[in-house]
Amino acid sequence: MNSMSKARTALIIGGGIAGPVAAMALQRAGIEAAVYEAYDSTADGAGGGMTIAPNGQDALDAIGAGDLVRAIGTPVTSMGLRSWTGKHLAQFAPPSRLPSLQFVWRAALYRAIYDEAERRSVPIHHGKQLTDTTDTGSGVIAHFADGTQAGADILIGADGIRSTVRPLIDPVAPQPNYAGLVCFGARMPQSGLPSTNGVMYMCFGKRAFFGYQIFDDSSAMWFVNLPHVLPMTVAEAQAIGAKEWMGTLRTAFADDRTPALEMISRTDPRQLLITGPMENMPRVPTWTRGRMTLIGDAAHAASSSSGQGASIATESAVELARCLRDLPYEQAFSTYEQLRRPRVEAIIKLGARTNSNKTAGPVGRVLRDLVMPAAMKLINPEKMAWQFDHHIDWNAKAAPLT
Ligand SMILES: Cc1cc2nc3c(=O)[nH]c(=O)nc-3n(C[C@H](O)[C@H](O)[C@H](O)COP(=O)(O)OP(=O)(O)OC[C@H]3O[C@@H](n4cnc5c(N)ncnc54)[C@H](O)[C@@H]3O)c2cc1C
The missing domain is CATH 3.50.50.60 (FAD/NAD(P)-binding domain)
Known part of the structure; x- marks a missing residue:
């Protein structure tokens, strides 16, 4: 051609x-x-x-x-942010005119x-x-x-x-470079815990970050971003084994007043997904x-x-x-x-x-917990809308931008 x-x-x-x-x-x-x-x-x-x-x-x-995605997905109607003390910092969602995540x-x-x-x-x-x-x-x-x-x-x-x-x-x-966090996830076929009613919670724990959602049928999912100074590959992280990591995770969340410890303790180690380093x-x-x-x-x-x-x-x-x-x-x-x-x-x-909030050291963490509630007040759905309401008009003819 x-x-x-x-x-x-x-x-x-x-x-x-x-x-x-x-x-x-x-x-x-x-x-x-x-x-x-x-x-x-x-x-x-x-x-x-x-x-x-x-x-x-x-x-x-x-x-x-x-x-295809809506058929295999579970709706997340909003995200809730919590501190390690269990305090609700903020809740945000795409504008209601848009479909759920x-x-x-x-x-x-x-x-x-x-x-x-x-x-x-x-x-x-x-x-x-x-x-x-x-x-x-x-x-x-x-x-x-x-x-x-x-x-x-x-x-x-x-x-x-x-x-x-x-x-x-x-x-x-x-x-890519290592972001200082190792990531894990798990599904719980039966958590025995009450539904979070479509809310996915993100908890800035004392030592690590914990996200979770409990679905209406009592199944649940959680994920962890664990600060870890030395970079490791997925294979290296997996070689350490689920049992040992589960112990590390229980220790990391021992002091948090969020559902993290309970959910990790109720999880079968065979369900642990070791997804490896987060990279920037x-x-x-x-x-x-x-x-x-x-x-x-x-x-x-x-x-x-x-x-x-x-x-x-x-x-x-x-x-x-x-x-x-x-x-x-x-x-x-x-x-x-x-x-x-x-x-x-x-x-x-x-x-x-x-x-950078997730890897915050002790000083950064205190600052983050102080600043976050104020910062989060700014999150009104319309301020976030630009991320979510992007639309592709497939039938529109593409033309070079000037
Ligand atoms: C195995 C795997 C698991 C993941 N898990 C998660 C997760 O749990 N959470 C999350 O948020 N994101 C995850 N991601 C990343 C996520 O899929 C991407 O961020 C996002 O979907 C964008 O996808 P992508 O197609 O650009 O890249 P990717 O999904 O990474 O796909 C890239 C593909 O290219 C292939 N490839 C690489 N090099 C070559 C080569 N030289 N020749 C031919 N093929 C090549 C890879 O094998 C891979 O299948 C994962 C990616 C992979 C590959």
């Missing part, structure tokens, strides 16, 4: 969340896309819990996939999106770890670790926070080079504290497809970046602020 024509074919590297969503969106845009995933098989069972915000659901609705297990979300992509005949190839790319002048070739290769008009890096495509686009691209991703200055661009965590990983990582990944996947539908690929890439960068950077900034 000549350089001012629209892309007709795309390679998508990474079959996590953003990759298959982008492939489905491109299919709707009339562009043939195939997904290449490093793992040999599907990632069933991996990961903890996450929320899909109204804006993420809206992005999925643009490609007719929003109901949905809590999903990453494994269930992954499965639902994967199955839908398969149903729509999106090719997903496993055991394809990208190692390098070549720009031929008329297309791009992806080289995989198994010695095979694939070619298309463009290549989209949807390969997550440890992206391979990112340094191929920009050799001096930043790498510095700003990625370059998303695009030639025929390659980035979406999802590869371009803009928000800390899980933002609750927006998967939602903004789906937004970017769909917006990129809309731009590629209507514009030659160079213009599509630059328009996509202009549309997306201000928004994702504002959301990332919010999440980073929450993280």
Whole structure:
């Protein structure tokens, strides 16, 4: 194809969340896309819990996939913040005109999106770890670790926070750094505790952060962000074992007057998900080079504290497809970046602020507990609305911004 024509074919590297969503969106845009995933098989069972915000659901609705999430999700009507003393600091929710956030297990979300992509005949190839790319002048070739290769008009890096495509686009691209927190999650099939009536609570504990929600059927979920000075990989964290971590977690929450200790004590260690280090991703200055661009965590990983990582990944996947539908690929890439960068950077900034509250040392903690109730009074739903009421008008023609 000549350089001012629209892309007709795309390679998508990474079959996590953003990759298959982008492939489905491109299919709707009339562009043939195939997904290449490093793992040999599907990632069933991996990961903890996450929320899909109204804006993420809206992005999925643009490609007719929003109901998938609502079918597997549990509504979160509001978030309640509590201090370690049990004191309610604040409660906030998206404006009532918007749908609820949905809590999903990453494994269930992954499965639902994967199955839908398969149903729509999106090719997903496993055991394809990208190692390098070549720009031929008329297309791009992806080289995989198994010695095979694939070619298309463009290549989209949807390969997550440890992206391979990112340094191929920009050799001096930043790498994620450890946020000082190790993360855990658990589901309790029967908690024996009363429902929180749609509220997800976030507790700034004395030594660690505890989030939980108890559903109407008495099942429950909780997650922990535990300050830990030395970085560790998921594998290292998992090697320590559930039994030992459960002991550490009980000690961490021993003094808190929140349900943390009781919920952890009632949890079967076999239900503990050790999801590993939380990472901060510095700003990625370059998303695009030639025929390659980035979406999802590869371009803009928000800390899980933002609750927006998967939602903004789906937004970017769909917006990129809309731009590629209507514009030659160079213009599509630059328009996509202009549309997306201000928004994702504002959301990332919010999440980073929450993280620094979670790792606060003793002095910072006292300050945080003093300042938080006052700060939280500012959170009225309309002030938060910009995060949640983002709408993608799929039928609107994408045009370069001036
Ligand atoms: C196993 C796993 C568990 C997770 N658990 C949670 C969680 O509990 N809570 C949470 O908030 N977020 C979690 N995340 C992150 C979350 O999925 C993302 O923040 C968000 O959904 C954006 O998704 P993404 O598609 O951009 O990236 P990801 O979901 O990270 O997907 C990237 C995909 O690219 C693949 N890949 C990487 N390198 C290559 C390569 N060189 N060649 C080919 N493929 C490659 C990876 O195997 C992965 O499947 C998890 C991610 C993974 C991969």
